[in-house]
Amino acid sequence: MAATDSARDIRILETAEEVARAAADYFIETADKSISAQGRFSVALAGGSTPRRTYQLLASEEYRNRLPWSKVHIFFGDERSVPATHADSNYRMAEEAMISRLPIPEPNVHRIIGDGDAVANASLYEGELKAFFDGAIWPRLNLVLLGMGDDGHTASLFPGTEALNETRAWVVANWVEKLKTYRITLTAPAINHAANIVFLVAGAGKAERLAEVLKGAHNPRQLPSQLIQPVSGSLVLLVDKAAAARL
Ligand code: 6PG
Numbered sequence: 001m002a003a004t005d006s007a008r009d010i011r012i013l014e015t016a017e018e019v020a021r022a023a024a025d026y027f028i029e030t031a032d033k034s035i036s037a038q039g040r041f042s043v044a045l046a047g048g049s050t051p052r053r054t055y056q057l058l059a060s061e062e063y064r065n066r067l068p069w070s071k072v073h074i075f076f077g078d079e080r081s082v083p084a085t086h087a088d089s090n091y092r093m094a095e096e097a098m099i100s101r102l103p104i105p106e107p108n109v110h111r112i113i114g115d116g117d118a119v120a121n122a123s124l125y126e127g128e129l130k131a132f133f134d135g136a137i138w139p140r141l142n143l144v145l146l147g148m149g150d151d152g153h154t155a156s157l158f159p160g161t162e163a164l165n166e167t168r169a170w171v172v173a174n175w176v177e178k179l180k181t182y183r184i185t186l187t188a189p190a191i192n193h194a195a196n197i198v199f200l201v202a203g204a205g206k207a208e209r210l211a212e213v214l215k216g217a218h219n220p221r222q223l224p225s226q227l228i229q230p231v232s233g234s235l236v237l238l239v240d241k242a243a244a245a246r247l
Contacts, residue, residue: 008214010237012244016202019238020053023200026236027058027143028066030196034142035071042132044075044186046145046155047090050200054145055098069104073132077144078156078185079112089114118173118182125184126171138193138231139170146191146199152209152223154199155191156183159222163187188227195233199225204242211246 013019027043034041045051057063080088084095091111099109110128113121133139146154156174157163163174163185170190173182191197201210213225214237220226228235239247 008237009235010214010239010244010247012239012241012247014241016050016240016242017053019050019200019202019240020057022238023051023054023145023198024057024063026196026198026238027054027145028063030143031067031072034195035068038142040071040073041067041143042073042075042141043143044077044141044145044191044194045090045094046077046147046200047079047093048147048149049093050147050202051145052093052097054200055094059098059101064102069102070108072104073108073110074099074104075110075129075141076112077146077191078183079114081114081118081182081184083115084111084113086114112171112184114184118184122169122171122173122184126169129170129190139190141194143196143198144186144191144194146197146225146228148199148201148206148210148213148225150205150209152213152225154225154228156185157188157224157227158183159224161224164221164224164227188224192227192229192231193233194230197228197230197233197235199228199235199237199239201237201243202240204245206243207245210239210243214247 031041079090082088084091112125129139158176163172166187213223
């Protein structure tokens with residue numbers, strides 16, 4: 001049974017499996033509405049480990065026949081500086097869990113190129129988004145899925161990094177000193193112009209940081225997840241009991 005914090009749509013679910021299922025249901029509902037209204041559905045997938053189960057569910061017998069996948073456009077919120085075949089690739093994770101198991105036309109899969117020149121790859125991806133959202137000042141993705149790291153980062157918006165100051169670009173190559181690597185990521189303004197944003201947060205390891213992000217002082221330089229505030233859209237947090245332990 002989900003408990004909801006009315007001010008901010010925080011839905012606390014018993015288990016990580018229930019979080020995954022609630023995210024899959026939200027994906028289907030939002031896609032349905034978008035396809036009816038616009039003839040297509042654009043979603044930016046989250047990376048990391050938490051969303052994998054949601055992607056597996058969407059490709060399962062239970063969910064796969066609920067959408068005309070030919071109208072679904074898959075984007076990514078961020079990517080690591082690795083090839084698409086690498087174990088750390090967000091694309092590979094989503095491809096194995098979902099994309100390869102659904103009839104999504106290849107041109108509808110808008111992958112971030114991770115290997116090679118990160119700055120060039122970021123600008124390439126921004127170009128692809130700008131072509132898709134022809135002439136828009138900011139992209140209006142129908143849905144953005146996000147995770148939260150135990151340091152409070154989301155997408156690849158890490159504490160103390162340059163990308164946190166971005167006010168114009170849609171996509172940047174963000175140098176993450178603590179990982180000694182570039183990450184390619186949507187910027188906070190690009191995410192915040194989405195119609196629907198959903199955080200998936202599970203596990204006791206996230207409890208302390210999640211409480212800080214939601215109840216602590218506003219300090220987005222140290223807690224970048226606090227930067228996520230939709231301009232004119234909805235924000236839902238799907239959280240399991242373990243991660244909500246300090247709320
Ligand atoms: C990434 C993600 C990142 C992720 C968090 C949480 O590329 O790693 O986009 O923002 O969502 O790190 O990761 P977990 O789900 O693995 O805890």
